[in-house]
Amino acid sequence: MLWRFTERFGQRDLTSISQEEVLEFLMNLRMALILAFVSAFSLMPTYLLAQTSRPNILFILTDNLGYGEVGVYGGGVTRGAPTPRIDSLAREGMRFLNFNMETQCTPSRSSLMTGRWAIRSGTHSVPFGGVADGLTQWEVTIGEALSEVGYATGYYGKWHLRNHDGRLPNDQGFDEWFGIPRTTDESLWPSSPGWSADIMPAEEMMEGRKGEKSRPLGVYDVTQRRLIDAEITRRAVSFIGKQAQSDKPFFAYVALTQPHLPSEPNPTFKGRTGNGDWADMLTEMDANVGQMLDAVDRAGIRENTIVIFTSDNGPEFIRPWDGWVGPWRGQYLTALEGGIRVPFMIRWPGKIAAGRESNEIVHGVDMFATLAQFGVAKVPTDRPFDSIDQSDFFLGKTEKSAREGFPIWCAERLMAVKWRNWKLHFYRQDNMFDPPVMNPVPTIYNLYTDPLEKKPTPDSWVVGPSLKIVNEFEQSVKQHPLILMGTPDPYRPGTPQ
Structure with a gap:
């Protein structure tokens, strides 16, 4: 600010500077500072800008x-x-x-x-x-x-x-x-x-x-x-x-x-x-x-x-x-x-x-x-x-x-698929100590009418969207194999496990 003042009035007698000139100088300086701040703020990295509102x-x-x-x-x-x-x-x-x-x-x-x-x-x-x-x-x-x-x-x-x-x-x-x-x-x-x-x-x-x-x-x-x-x-x-x-x-x-x-x-x-x-x-x-x-x-x-x-x-x-x-x-x-x-x-x-x-x-x-x-x-x-x-x-x-849905695993076993208000069960298991038993055919439950999952419904059309979820997962595994339990570090995709 002192540099700006000297640049503008340095060659003049201070008694000759009017109040209007000083006010004009201060207003121009204020605007310059605002523009400089806005310019600097716009150049700030996006992650720093966002940090104040995160x-x-x-x-x-x-x-x-x-x-x-x-x-x-x-x-x-x-x-x-x-x-x-x-x-x-x-x-x-x-x-x-x-x-x-x-x-x-x-x-x-x-x-x-x-x-x-x-x-x-x-x-x-x-x-x-x-x-x-x-x-x-x-x-x-x-x-x-x-x-x-x-x-x-x-x-x-x-x-x-x-x-x-x-x-x-x-x-x-x-x-x-x-x-x-x-x-x-x-x-x-x-x-x-x-x-x-x-x-x-x-x-x-x-x-x-x-x-x-x-x-x-x-x-x-x-x-x-x-x-x-x-x-x-x-x-x-x-x-x-x-x-x-x-x-x-x-x-x-x-x-x-x-x-x-x-x-x-x-x-x-x-x-x-x-x-x-x-x-x-x-x-x-x-x-x-x-x-x-x-x-x-x-x-x-x-x-x-x-x-x-x-x-x-x-x-x-x-x-x-x-x-x-x-x-x-x-x-x-x-x-x-x-x-x-x-x-x-x-x-x-x-x-x-x-x-x-x-x-x-x-x-x-x-x-x-x-x-x-x-x-x-x-x-x-x-x-x-x-x-x-x-x-x-x-x-x-x-x-x-x-x-709309997701697969359900218990350990490495694909137990079921949930899609909208339906569940497609591949295995039957009532509690953690019961052995899982594979169903002869997948059983389907409507969670709106049967929240206890005890009465299979004949809505077999649900198998289509449910298996689509399974197929998408299986396709991804072909390109990106599963990491085995106990795999040591350092792990990199494609390296033997």
């Missing part, structure tokens, strides 16, 4: 929560404990009646992370007995996609996609993480008769940061099982508060461990309802979700934060921790609706209409493409990508989902 994302994933457990899906008080904080997401956002996941924990978490059917990436089954497992480093996660465009990323809770360095959350796109690398039933091991760490080492809680090795924090036993969701919530709340003060949007992926067996509440909630451990656990879960929602409000970022609440698959089958599927039949590890249809609510004030609900089909695999669209991030183009962008549907620009 939403924060709080993704809350529960473990084995059945369709009928929380209040707005028919549970809550009918299960012994109201869930007002979770239910508020339906009132303030959108509730889905036909949101689907894969049939078990590891595959559902894999498809959420990669936007690909888990059978493609060698994560089609829960790994038992210490077998090789996990996502290869070749896979691109939603954490990596959002991190690449400037998001701060945090993962808190159950991972279940490998328990060794190289395949933990901090190796797969997350700036920091805390939780368990495998699953919660292993917390029973240390107190089981005959167990020995020499035979099967106990699972440990872990934490890590990007670029560093994760470190163990102690054995995950029943005592820690009761405490862990409180710690997951505490760390998530801290991350939200810290990142809200930064100049970066955040992606907080919070994988609570409840109500996976053993479904035991935190000691501070024990006996709270008077209706048993299950109701106390449900009250604890609702309170933990409430803490995270309060953290968003306290940070003043409610309007620019997407909040999602869902489950990884259907409920427990093993008593006394068995859950409830509402109007459906079946549990996890089956292709019945109770195994795959889960609660799902999303809130984004001013963007997603409050109180809206839909029975249109959406699958968890669609979260990658949809969240990437909201975050202005890229999706992989060098591999089969099963995720469908549902952003227009979520935002109310259309009342129709972009998905």
Whole structure:
């Protein structure tokens, strides 16, 4: 500014400069500065321009929560404990009646992370007995996609996609993480008769940061099982508060461990309802979700934060921790609706209409493409990508989902195909311990007239569009072979496994 003033008036006596000349000079300088700013802003990279409007994302994933457990899906008080904080997401956002996941924990978490059917990436089954497992480093996660465009990323809770360095959350796109690398039933091991760490080492809680090795924090036993969701919530709340003060949007992926067996509440909630451990656990879960929602409000970022609440698959089958599927039949590890249809609510004030609900089909695999669209991030183009962008549907620009159906695997077995309101079953299996039995001919169920999937319908024309889904998948496998379970790093397409 001094340079400009000197250039204009430097050769004149200051007493000879009129007030009108000074005002004109200042107005011209103001316009020049505005034009310079606009010019610089227009030359800024697109991803930097978008960053100021990118939403924060709080993704809350529960473990084995059945369709009928929380209040707005028919549970809550009918299960012994109201869930007002979770239910508020339906009132303030959108509730889905036909949101689907894969049939078990590891595959559902894999498809959420990669936007690909888990059978493609060698994560089609829960790994038992210490077998090789996990996502290869070749896979691109939603954490990596959002991190690449400037998001701060945090993962808190159950991972279940490998328990060794190289395949933990901090190796797969997350700036920091805390939780368990495998699953919660292993917390029973240390107190089981005959167990020995020499035979099967106990699972440990872990934490890590990007670029560093994760470190163990102690054995995950029943005592820690009761405490862990409180710690997951505490760390998530801290991350939200810290990142809200930064100049970066955040992606907080919070994988609570409840109500996976053993479904035991935190000691501070024990006996709270008077209706048993299950109701106390449900009250604890609702309170933990409430803490995270309060953290968003306290940070003043409610309007620019997407909040999602869902489950990884259907409920427990093993008593006394068995859950409830509402109007459906079946549990996890089956292709019945109770195994795959889960609660799902999303809130984004001013963007997603409050109180809206839909029975249109959406699958968890669609979260990658949809969240990437909201975050202005890229999706992989060098591999089969099963995720469908549902952003227009979520935002109310259309009342129709972009998905009409999907294949249903249990492990490596194609169990069924869901298309619109029909299910085509290739196998019959009523619960996780029943052996799957191949049907002589595929059986067809109309989910509108037979939600329990007990009365086959003669609508054989449905076989055509259902098999089209199968054929499209099989054609993609011919060009891009499946990654086998236990494939080591480094993996590259076309290399021997």
